[in-house]
Amino acid sequence: MLSKEQIQSIRQDFPYLSKEWDRDIVYLDSAATTQKPRQVLEAVEGYYKFENANPHRGAHYLGQKATEVYEDGRQVVADFIGAKANEVVFTNNTTQSINTLAYVLGLNTLKEGDEIVITILEHHSNLIPWQFVAEKTKAKLKYIYIDKETKALKEEDLENQITEKTKILAMTQSSNTTGTLVDVKKMIKKAREKSKDIKTIIDGAQYIPHHKLNVKDLDCDFYAFSGHKMLAPMGIGVLYGKEEALNNLPPFFYGGEMIEYVYEDRATFLKAPMRFEAGTQNVGGVKGLTEAIKYLDSIGMEEIAAYEESLTQYAYDKVKDLDFLDLYTTREDKKGSVITFNLKEIHPHDVASILDTYGLAIRSGHHCTQPLHRYLGLNASCRASFAFYNTQEEVDRFIAHLDDVRRMMGLGSK
Ligand code: PMP
Numbered sequence: 001m002l003s004k005e006q007i008q009s010i011r012q013d014f015p016y017l018s019k020e021w022d023r024d025i026v027y028l029d030s031a032a033t034t035q036k037p038r039q040v041l042e043a044v045e046g047y048y049k050f051e052n053a054n055p056h057r058g059a060h061y062l063g064q065k066a067t068e069v070y071e072d073g074r075q076v077v078a079d080f081i082g083a084k085a086n087e088v089v090f091t092n093n094t095t096q097s098i099n100t101l102a103y104v105l106g107l108n109t110l111k112e113g114d115e116i117v118i119t120i121l122e123h124h125s126n127l128i129p130w131q132f133v134a135e136k137t138k139a140k141l142k143y144i145y146i147d148k149e150t151k152a153l154k155e156e157d158l159e160n161q162i163t164e165k166t167k168i169l170a171m172t173q174s175s176n177t178t179g180t181l182v183d184v185k186k187m188i189k190k191a192r193e194k195s196k197d198i199k200t201i202i203d204g205a206q207y208i209p210h211h212k213l214n215v216k217d218l219d220c221d222f223y224a225f226s227g228h229k230m231l232a233p234m235g236i237g238v239l240y241g242k243e244e245a246l247n248n249l250p251p252f253f254y255g256g257e258m259i260e261y262v263y264e265d266r267a268t269f270l271k272a273p274m275r276f277e278a279g280t281q282n283v284g285g286v287k288g289l290t291e292a293i294k295y296l297d298s299i300g301m302e303e304i305a306a307y308e309e310s311l312t313q314y315a316y317d318k319v320k321d322l323d324f325l326d327l328y329t330t331r332e333d334k335k336g337s338v339i340t341f342n343l344k345e346i347h348p349h350d351v352a353s354i355l356d357t358y359g360l361a362i363r364s365g366h367h368c369t370q371p372l373h374r375y376l377g378l379n380a381s382c383r384a385s386f387a388f389y390n391t392q393e394e395v396d397r398f399i400a401h402l403d404d405v406r407r408m409m410g411l412g413s414k
Contacts, residue, residue: 002299002307002388010299011389013037026360026394031176031206031338031385033228036292040231043291047284055283056257056274066283073286074273077238080293081223082214087246089239089273090281094205095125097224097239098170100276101201104249106133106168114139115166117191119153119182120146120375121175124368126203126224130170139167148376151178151330158187166195173207177369177383178328179312179335181207185218199245205229209387210308210337212301221245227285231292236285239276246272253278304388308337311386315339315395322402324411328381337386340367343402346409348382354408358401 002010011017016027016035027035047069053062055070071085078085091097106129110116116130120143134141144157162169169191173184188200201222207213209230215223222245227236241249251258251269255278260268269275296304316331316339328340343351348364355362363383366373373379384398 001310002303004391007307007389007391010037011391013039013295014389015041017389024359026390026397028384028386028390028394028398029361029363030209030387030390031229031383032363033234034209034231034387035389036231036233036288037295039295040233040288040291044233044284044288047287051287052284054280069290070281070283070286073290076290076293080213080297081208081238081240082216083240084243086271086273087215087240087243089241089246089276090286091224091237091239091276092235092282093226093228093237094123094203094224095226095237097222097237098126098201098203099129100239100252101170101222101224102129102133104252105199106130106139107136108250110137110139110167112138113165115142115163116140116168116170117142117144117161117166118169119144119171120372121153121172121178121180121182122170122369122372123172123176123203123205124370125205126170126172126201127371130168133168140165142166144171145375146178146180149330150332151175151180151328151335152333153180153182158190162191162194162198164195166191166198168199168201170201170203172203172205174204174210174336175369175372176206176336176338176385177340177367177372177381178330179338179340181334181336184220188219206336206338209296211305215240227289227292230289231295232289233285236282236289238289241272243272246276251275251278255279257281299388307388308386309334311390311392311395312337312339314392315384315386315398318395318399319402322399324406325402328376328378338383339385340381340383342378342381343405343409344411346405346411348380350409351382351402351405354405355398355401358397358404360398360401362398 014035051065053066055066074088075085077088199221202220204225208225223240228234258275258278326342352364
């Protein structure tokens with residue numbers, strides 16, 4: 001397990017958390033986006049200073065350099081998730097990865113009578129695209145719900161919702177709101193037993209920053225994630241797809257660099273991944289993501305997972321008996337690195353604003369999961385989310401200031 005000294009040394013890599021910045025901030029909003037270590041920032045700066053050119057085009061030195069940065073990055077991502085390089089498509093973020101599938105898979109292959117199954121845990125970016133596909137194709141959108149106590153997916157829904165008509169199963173591996181970890185491997189297996197031509201899509205935005213992942217072990221058809229939630233810059237994301245599954249799909253965006261031959265009236269297209277990467281790509285972002293993965297690998301994903309698990313448990317043990325809190329995260333099973341709650345009768349934005357005056361950054365609102373909030377009888381909630389650069393001292397400050405909010409708002413306590 002990562003020691004206190006190791007964490008302190010890691011924190012010095014993050015300008016935001018180090019003494020370099022004289023604001024004393026406790027950042028508990030890493031599920032929204034992580035802070036960036038200087039290794040990533042320097043790599044991006046280095047790329048734009050000394051390696052910048054348009055990749056896959058110029059025969060000149062810099063053109064080759066930029067192509068190398070881009071394609072080496074693809075290999076690093078592939079190794080990180082247990083895929084082959086040609087199964088890694090660069091996108092802007094999870095949202096673009098899922099929208100790509102909604103358009104090229106959903107709109108092209110579904111018809112009336114088909115079913116799309118998602119879960120009530122989904123972030124809007126893995127929900128609204130499927131509402132759109134259902135509306136356009138007249139396919140039916142069905143949900144797997146959660147047990148309101150444990151926040152785990154309901155066993156009976158797992159059994160009943162997926163049928164031989166289900167053509168797409170799209171689900172999160174880790175909820176950004178309840179922290180529920182979904183056994184997607186089990187679900188994918190079960191789904192294939194029920195429907196032989198089902199395509200499985202995993203939203204890994206909240207899973208991959210915290211756990212070791214192997215897409216081949218999951219055996220999903222597609223997997224989506226965002227760089228900015230795993231130390232990389234904003235604007236770079238990934239769509240993994242099995243080689244055959246990707247190559248069976250038509251392109252999404254059309255334009256430069258995704259073509260083989262172009263005639264006046266028609267064109268032929270490259271295979272994946274290039275077929276899904278029209279136009280000039282975010283090479284600086286790929287450089288940042290490459291460095292972010294190297295940074296995570298240098299610590300070790302298993303180490304990160306174990307440390308965050310114990311830190312989140314530490315926080316959970318402190319909040320669970322506070323009688324002025326309603327908790328929407330449980331830890332009966334292993335859960336993600338979030339704790340979601342409300343202070344009774346106090347609006348989450350008020351809680352977050354007061355905590356902000358103490359230098360504490362938490363998230364308040366619906367966290368882009370309105371259907372989930374509605375299902376739980378809520379409009380909004382507060383969320384503290386943890387990363388491996390957070391400490392027990394920060395958790396203690398968070399708890400102490402929660403009590404300050406309680407006192408300030410005149411709420412009683414035990
Ligand atoms: N899915 C989940 C589970 C998320 O938490 C998020 C971001 N909050 C997204 C998808 C969307 O990610 P992005 O905004 O980077 O596309």
